[in-house]
Amino acid sequence: MVLDKLSTSLKESMKKILKTTHVNDALINDVLKDIQKSLIQADVDIKLVFELTKKIREEINKRKDRFSQKELIINTIYQELVSILGEGNTITIEKKQEIFLLVGLFGSGKTTTCAKLGRYYQKRGLKVCLLGLDTFRPAAMRQLEQLAKKLNIPVFIDEKEKNPVKIIRKYKKELKNYDLIITDTAGRNALDEQLTKEIKNIEKELKPSYTFLILPADIGQNAKNQTIAFKDAINIDGVIITKLDGTAKAGGALTACAFTKTNIQFIGVGEKAEDLEEFKPKKFVSRLLGMGDLETLLKKAEEVIDEVQAREVGERLMSGKFNLFDLSFQLESMRNMGSIQKIVSMIPGLSMANLPKELLGVQENKLRTFKIIMDSMTKEELMNPEIIRAERIERIARGAGVSEKDVRELLKQYKQMKKILKKMKGAGQPKNLRQLMKQFKGIKGLM
């Protein structure tokens, strides 16, 4: 889950505050120490950590007589964390022929991020293409090509050419036909003179409108110097943090941004092409502190759910005519939104509820199994689950490669959900948000 550990330890601190009836100096010391420790463990620069906790303490002391001290503490922590992360600004792609240039260390995830960015802007209606300039790593060009093909994005590569600048020149004409060109480059050590010279040449020839530095979430105290070196060599407009789906807390990358006054634009949160999110400092901190992030969740839901189909499903839900077909559609949409853990982390309240990770993993598997079972059913069975009796159960189980017990469990869950939905019948016209909440009720039924 995104920033799992830091989030857990910070949430513990928040809970500590919320639990006490009286805020005193000992508690504040305690909490600040906890925060220090968790930030250091998150790879945030040590000096920055001490500065931050000092500031929080000053803020708290300044307003000692104010009414609600608990809220004050939480709010101060929130504000200070947000101020480190800076203002997130959104990139607006206005003029035609925008060019993105992606640079970074070895293995930070540049190529994967190129594809994710391509997908992101393709979905927003831009004519996107990818340009491969990694002439060093074996098969890097192929990787970009294969990723692009999967997403139906045109790609320009040259596997024989060793000079990236020549590749840019070669495709100059063709590239003019696109709204957005996303450029992949070789991984490099920014402190290496030769590699730095190469990227300078690329910048000169390509004239990118935005250059992004890709930093992995697990990078430690080296992040600062590398970022400074990249910034010294070329113009960096923003940072994209990758691998946030692991346990790494991205403190190194965050620090690097704070020091160089660079904004974080996107974060990579998984292996799928969809797993790229815009970075919003406030939301990010909310999630860190366990306040949830409904906005992102709703946006994601909008992106992945087919509007028309969703409305139809919604209407059927409301009329109480709910079948396995609809359930299958819901599960599919859910899966496109990301893992359950990810979704739960965005729901206020639930993210604080500390659901055991293992349980979520089990649920995730269960849902996957359900989907497989439903894929093994006939259309008739999906539309009228009531006709499924022992014989059909046996066939379905065999087809799906699961036990009959699993099939029965799915049917039981379906019946329960149907019952719940019947109760809610007549709650009014389904609106976008309400539809979504219905879907989540459904999932809760499953859990």
Add this chain to the structure above:
Amino acid sequence: MFKFLKKKLSESIKLISGTKEKPRKVAKKKQKGFVEKIIKKATTKKIGEEELNKFLEEMEFSLLESNVAYEVVQKISYDLRQKLIGMEIKRMHSQKIINDLISETIKSILLEPNEKKFFDEIKKYKPYVILFVGINGSGKTTTLAKIAYMLRKKGFSCVASASDTFRAASIEQLEIHSKNVGFGLIKHDYGSDAAAVAFDAVKHAKAKGIDVVLVDTAGRQHSDKNLMNELEKIKRVVKPHLTVFVGDSLAGNDVIIQAQEFNNLIGFDYSILTKADVDEKGGAILSVSYVTKKPILFLGVGQNYSDLSIFKKDKIINKIGLN
């Protein structure tokens, strides 16, 4: 690579040993008893609680800044406290003593491989199977190619198993390496069962009498249960003689979680830390060694096939400036 840690540590040491104040010169021989007293006072000092705290704090700070994981810093600090508390040190020697203590503590953390044993083991089995595991982008495929290059130079024949069937062009990447370095390659299609590929590679090696099978795997986050299960299955199927964790020496605190999780869920015999040539700090090496209690086999030190150096702890201690 260790410039930074070296500088920081020597700063800390100076602070405690007070090298700047030189021991006072002995005035005259005559006033023996009195003078001796003064000398003793001036050249020895018992390290007090407050002083010790200050020193340890400084040292913790510099280790943390050198990218050593928090947990590991705590352990080093604790060990040093035990050794230093109440200790009487002659001022003249204090720098050396403290130097030695830190060096001793770090030496006890760093575990180096037995190079001869490593190659002897490879000769014992035919084929000898090595499995490479690690998170995304740590450098498994590149490291595999470097090891193949080294083994080829020592006269071993190698075949690689393209068991990363997930990442785009991972198979092509390995293919290019196999041509450049000169080792065989067993591959299936993308999306196929990684364990099956590895199984075929071992079978192939047995049939053709190839010495070493190198199994490449897809990078994965240790927190992804399903992918870790897949890796466990590969291990179960091919029963490697050696499993190697490939970690990124630029990684910070998370590297200990990565190493621990891979060790708990899959189990490995050695670590290899990559990108050590980019690393200015060196802390990750210490962290991984400390949490896994497994030797570091090699360090990846560049972009060429020959850029792989066997891990020697004395080299590291020297580089940190503790010898």
